[in-house]
Amino acid sequence: MKKLLNFMLIISLLIIFSGCNMYNFHHGKRPIDFPDTKWVSDDPDVWFEVDGSTDSSELYGKMLENGEYIDIVVSWDSGGAISIYRADIKEGIEYGEYYNWLLYGSCKFTPERLIVETYKKNKHANNYKDLIFNYQYDEITFIKENIEQNKTS
Numbered sequence: 001m002k003k004l005l006n007f008m009l010i011i012s013l014l015i016i017f018s019g020c021n022m023y024n025f026h027h028g029k030r031p032i033d034f035p036d037t038k039w040v041s042d043d044p045d046v047w048f049e050v051d052g053s054t055d056s057s058e059l060y061g062k063m064l065e066n067g068e069y070i071d072i073v074v075s076w077d078s079g080g081a082i083s084i085y086r087a088d089i090k091e092g093i094e095y096g097e098y099y100n101w102l103l104y105g106s107c108k109f110t111p112e113r114l115i116v117e118t119y120k121k122n123k124h125a126n127n128y129k130d131l132i133f134n135y136q137y138d139e140i141t142f143i144k145e146n147i148e149q150n151k152t153s
Contacts, residue, residue: 012013012085023055028114029109029110029111030114031048031050031059031106031114031144032050032133034050034111034144035045036050036051036052036147037049037050037147038050038127038144038145039061039082039114039142039143039145040142040145041140041142044063044064044132044133044137044140046061046064046072046084046140047061047062047063048060048062048072048142049061050072050110052072056139058073058075059074059075060072060074060087061074061114063120063132069084070087070088071082071087071088072084072085072086072087073085073086073087074081075122079107081104081105082093082104082106082107082114082116083101083104084101084102084104085102087137091133098130100134101131103116103118103131103132104130105118105130105140111144112143112144113141113142113143114141114144115140115141115142115146116139116140116141116142117138117139118130118133118135118139
């Protein structure tokens with residue numbers, strides 16, 4: 001009887017733990033997984049860097065807005081979505097405060113590219129947001145550059 005109870009306990013624990021998502025399926029493909037890189041989009045003009053000491057999900061960069069570069073904060077969620085905030089209003093924002101995002105979209109990750117699908121492409125996703133580019137892009141593609149290469153050029 002005790003063996004049966006132990007067996008049932010083990011099976012129950014396995015069922016419970018199998019329902020938990022303990023693995024990030026984007027690991028190894030996200031920009032955050034590539035230290036000392038710069039991720040650049042030419043159209044629109046946006047970039048952000050992953051420095052060698054980065055341990056968080058927030059990255060910093062710049063975006064061209066009305067002919068001037070503004071500082072931005074790029075952050076991720078575990079589901080593969082990206083949010084971009086103005087750095088000057090990021091202070092004091094609670095995590096995930098939807099109304100302060102300039103851009104929010106889903107990501108396709110590869111080791112060399114990051115493709116952000118915007119609301120225009122994801123019409124059924126009603127929480128996607130694009131306050132900076134006014135929904136003129138279906139996708140925004142970032143290409144990985146090594147920062148060391150940029151410094152020697």
